[in-house]
Amino acid sequence: MLVTGIEILRHAHENNYAVGAFNVNNMEIVQAIIEAAEETNSPVILQASQGGLKYAGVEYIAALGKLAAHKAKVPVALHLDHGTNFQQIMLCIRHGFSSVMIDGSKYGLEENIAITKKVIEVAHAVGVSVEAELGKIGGTEDDIVVDEREATFTDPKEAKIFVDETNVDYLAVAVGTAHGVYKGEPELDFDRIKTIKEMVNIPLVLHGSSGVPDESIKRAVSLGINKINIDTDLRIAFATAIKDFLADNPDNIDPRKILGPAKKAMKEVIKKKMELFGSVGRA
Numbered sequence: 001m002l003v004t005g006i007e008i009l010r011h012a013h014e015n016n017y018a019v020g021a022f023n024v025n026n027m028e029i030v031q032a033i034i035e036a037a038e039e040t041n042s043p044v045i046l047q048a049s050q051g052g053l054k055y056a057g058v059e060y061i062a063a064l065g066k067l068a069a070h071k072a073k074v075p076v077a078l079h080l081d082h083g084t085n086f087q088q089i090m091l092c093i094r095h096g097f098s099s100v101m102i103d104g105s106k107y108g109l110e111e112n113i114a115i116t117k118k119v120i121e122v123a124h125a126v127g128v129s130v131e132a133e134l135g136k137i138g139g140t141e142d143d144i145v146v147d148e149r150e151a152t153f154t155d156p157k158e159a160k161i162f163v164d165e166t167n168v169d170y171l172a173v174a175v176g177t178a179h180g181v182y183k184g185e186p187e188l189d190f191d192r193i194k195t196i197k198e199m200v201n202i203p204l205v206l207h208g209s210s211g212v213p214d215e216s217i218k219r220a221v222s223l224g225i226n227k228i229n230i231d232t233d234l235r236i237a238f239a240t241a242i243k244d245f246l247a248d249n250p251d252n253i254d255p256r257k258i259l260g261p262a263k264k265a266m267k268e269v270i271k272k273k274m275e276l277f278g279s280v281g282r283a
Ligand code: G3H
Pocket: 023, 049, 050, 051, 052, 081, 082, 179, 180, 231, 232
């Protein structure tokens, strides 16, 4: 069933576990996620990035996501990932997304608060929940020096002001993760997660969660992370399975035979993540 993001994440917040938010770009990825969620009885979030919307188009993503959610035996939210444009966010809401992200992280605090409030006013009026971001979750440049890196992290005092002023449903925090493939091992600032959680007391979101060691993910969840974004680990599973299949079957030209193993490989990765996040059996 299609539900709002906050319906899923409030339960996770109150019961101290996290729900996976997996990036979707095509039918096979959607099916892999939904099958994994149903087989583990786990709530789940399907999310579309800027790249995903550009690739598939909002109509296709919305139709696929809504069909999958309506057919699913578990709660599913359809979420816009890293929305930055008010018009696009409204378009997604109009197409039936049940959750949207307004990523104002490139702005200063006041401007981020202002654009987040603008989105929330409309989204909440039509029952759609909202994620915002405070601090900067970057790419994987590891040549950035520690002081500069920490300067981009979420400030707990600012987080409190931000949440009080915006009434945002869940907040993405910058605590040491980065999008894409890590060059070294990511170091998370666990004390910062704990402090932010104590100060804001709402579901927290971890971006750039692919490639983060399992023990770090577990600790982050125990300290208050409730939504965990995964894209790169699915891309790796997808591409590796296709390369392996074609290496073994160089003459095969059937898209179903080529994509079948990729879907299965993604599903296995997703099920393991669901176990790690603690969402298994929570549907
Ligand atoms: O947040 C970023 C995601 O990994 C999606 O990236 O815009 O290339 O789909 P994308």
